[in-house]
Amino acid sequence: MVIAGMSTLTIPMVSLSLNLFVATIGTRIILPFLISFIPFAYVSGALNLSREIFLWALLASLILVAARIFLGKDTGFRLQLDHKQKIIISLVTGSVLGLLAGIVGIGGGVYLVPLIIMLNLGAQKEATVAGVVSLLGLISRLQFNSIDLLEYTPLIVSVVLGGFLGSYIDSFKYSAKTM
DSSP: OTTTTOTTTHHHHHHHHHHHHHHHOOOOOOOOHHHHHHHHHHHHHHHOOHHHHHHHHHHHHHHHHHHHHHEEEEOOOOOOOOHHHHHHHHHHHHHHHHHHHHHHOHHHHHHHHHHHHHHTSSSSHHHHGGGGHHHHHHHHHHHOOOOOOOOOOOOOHHHHHHHHHHHHEEEEEEIIITT
């Protein structure tokens, strides 16, 4: 969307909308992350940062996600934490990641899924619904900024169809390891 020249106000709203459509297809919600993630995503969605700050935050988050995908293959590493430690880590990381997600418009699932798995809070399929927190970032952005999401109907339709297709393939065709 940056390459296509979309405005920095539009990009987070469109990507939060798209992520919301896909994330609602998921399974159950991971509560400890959501308790802190949601308000921080909402508050940071109200920020109107300069294009330069937005692009640097977006670049940093995409580099972290790419590094996790390409360098962080599942090594089987899992933290062994007690219930209280899991809650504390969930609240702190939920806050930081909610702030980042609300600023750049990348849904929480991208950040939270690896943490949920690493903290033994759920499996990958259970963790993917964490992206539903995009709703609060989107609501905040729509409340404080105005764009016409109808202009992006083809993109929204494509993402919804891709989300359903991906969920179907993940659920019925291939194992998690293959995916």
